[in-house]
Amino acid sequence: MTIKSEPFVVNIGPQHPSTHGVFRLRLTLDGEKITDADMVVGYLHRSMEKLAEERTYTQNIPFTDRTDYLSAMTGNLAYVMAVEKLMGIEVPERANWLRMMMAELQRIASHAMATGIFANDCGAWQTPVMHMFRDREKILDLFEMACGARLTLNYMRIGGVSKDIPPEWLPKARELLKELPKRFAEYEDLLLNNEIIIARSRGIGVLTPEQAIAYSLSGPMLRGSGVAWDIRKADPYAAYDKVDFDVAIGRHGDVYDRFVVRLAELRQSLRILEQAVEMIPDGPVHARLGAATVQPWGQAVAPLAFRPPEGEVYARIESPRGEIGYYLVSDGGPAPFRFHIRSPSFINLSALKEMSIGATVADAIVILGSVDIVVGEVDR
Amino acid sequence: MTKQLTGLEVAHRIEERFPGSVEEAVPEYLMIHAEKLVEVLTWMRDDEELWFKFLSSLTGVDWIDWFEVVYHLESFKHNHAIAMKVRTWDRDKPAVPSVTGVWPGAHFQEREAYDLFGIVFKGHPDLRRIFLWEGFAGWPLRKDYLNLPGGEMPGLERFPGEPGVELSGRGTE
Numbered sequence: 001m002t003i004k005s006e007p008f009v010v011n012i013g014p015q016h017p018s019t020h021g022v023f024r025l026r027l028t029l030d031g032e033k034i035t036d037a038d039m040v041v042g043y044l045h046r047s048m049e050k051l052a053e054e055r056t057y058t059q060n061i062p063f064t065d066r067t068d069y070l071s072a073m074t075g076n077l078a079y080v081m082a083v084e085k086l087m088g089i090e091v092p093e094r095a096n097w098l099r100m101m102m103a104e105l106q107r108i109a110s111h112a113m114a115t116g117i118f119a120n121d122c123g124a125w126q127t128p129v130m131h132m133f134r135d136r137e138k139i140l141d142l143f144e145m146a147c148g149a150r151l152t153l154n155y156m157r158i159g160g161v162s163k164d165i166p167p168e169w170l171p172k173a174r175e176l177l178k179e180l181p182k183r184f185a186e187y188e189d190l191l192l193n194n195e196i197i198i199a200r201s202r203g204i205g206v207l208t209p210e211q212a213i214a215y216s217l218s219g220p221m222l223r224g225s226g227v228a229w230d231i232r233k234a235d236p237y238a239a240y241d242k243v244d245f246d247v248a249i250g251r252h253g254d255v256y257d258r259f260v261v262r263l264a265e266l267r268q269s270l271r272i273l274e275q276a277v278e279m280i281p282d283g284p285v286h287a288r289l290g291a292a293t294v295q296p297w298g299q300a301v302a303p304l305a306f307r308p309p310e311g312e313v314y315a316r317i318e319s320p321r322g323e324i325g326y327y328l329v330s331d332g333g334p335a336p337f338r339f340h341i342r343s344p345s346f347i348n349l350s351a352l353k354e355m356s357i358g359a360t361v362a363d364a365i366v367i368l369g370s371v372d373i374v375v376g377e378v379d380r
Numbered sequence: 381m382t383k384q385l386t387g388l389e390v391a392h393r394i395e396e397r398f399p400g401s402v403e404e405a406v407p408e409y410l411m412i413h414a415e416k417l418v419e420v421l422t423w424m425r426d427d428e429e430l431w432f433k434f435l436s437s438l439t440g441v442d443w444i445d446w447f448e449v450v451y452h453l454e455s456f457k458h459n460h461a462i463a464m465k466v467r468t469w470d471r472d473k474p475a476v477p478s479v480t481g482v483w484p485g486a487h488f489q490e491r492e493a494y495d496l497f498g499i500v501f502k503g504h505p506d507l508r509r510i511f512l513w514e515g516f517a518g519w520p521l522r523k524d525y526l527n528l529p530g531g532e533m534p535g536l537e538r539f540p541g542e543p544g545v546e547l548s549g550r551g552t553e
Contacts, residue, residue, distance in 0.1 A: 042511035216485025
């Protein structure tokens, strides 16, 4: 008697703890080996690009929080930078430093989540992620102090930031910066040389530097493959040209290297913040715009609606997940004619098939974890 | 700092190599004729002086009279960037060549542009809708696809709060 074998299709998701949101993965298997991988997305598609076409430039800022909700600051920043580029607005120095500090705090919070959840995928069920939530919590407290919100922050404004930090913010931040190195040492002790994590992630999902570039990957996915490309260095925005930091890169391009790059970036963000709390200058936090309205507490903010000149811009920054870019086309009206978000989570998924073929189902979970997707940003 | 190459700088080099391929060259972008697109972009990827190995973003724009596909290219080696465009005038069956052969990273982004604009990318290996389901009626990001039933409401041609428009309702108190 002969035993017939046929390819077997496994559905993972949309509701599954390791898909990091409503994301569905269809794997075709030959025994344990993956022969084809297809992703099904769109469960969270809100068509922000269409909605933004009938809202003013200022009204669109909250949308950018809700794309990458684990890193709202960088979403805000990329968008307001695109509008500023379109209108030719110069941002005051203090606002630039505040933007950089908030973006780096957000990077720590986001990478802490990413590495914690990745450890979850490797089997360290919930313990590392709880450790990291503890530290993320303190960063969210700082955000709450600065702008009143914790997750969807809506802090950046066209021409600056919504309000200056209160006087007790900097001491509180310094306190946190003293505490974080101990925490990071703890993570590194627990996770970096962890036998299970190494066994699960070394040599899996390997991408060569050429492949990483060809697949348009960015962020830790690209740097994990050994390409030293960081927009903070290559095209400095905010105040990144005034601080000293290094770009972390991996050597083998596997899942483990991406994880190590994220852990190393925590240290670099800390380094930037330590310099920033000492160097931040005084001054206004919002540019004076032509028809700016003055709020009761004496602060100038961008008017609700204005008409930028005709033209198109593409502005991009380095978010925790990679290059987040905003492509805006203005026809001279009060709302953008076209509003496109180049989201790193979505584009980083293009290499998922390449990485998964030949791996096992258990590896597919770890590979997906190493991409670090936020489904709000994949679907927009 | 990343140097933003203007369309004019690159246009004459492309025109030398591929005569008649440049449709429009302005400081912001460079527009290529659709039939020469893949050739030109492949050359731009492999040329040592341009080295555009990274496709940063690909997206469509509906200009009502025509559709455009915009490519933002970046070179890590020389740290410069450029915006390229291609245009299609056919509103019923818009089609441009696919660049998945040049950059595999275009795969999902072309599927996205097809899903939301209905632009067909000829030569794409697996052109299906990505966010919306097969059978969804219409192409949401086209300008004639309105999300308010009945179209724009009278009186909303200008936004409330714009200079010269009085705020009405609760805002005035």
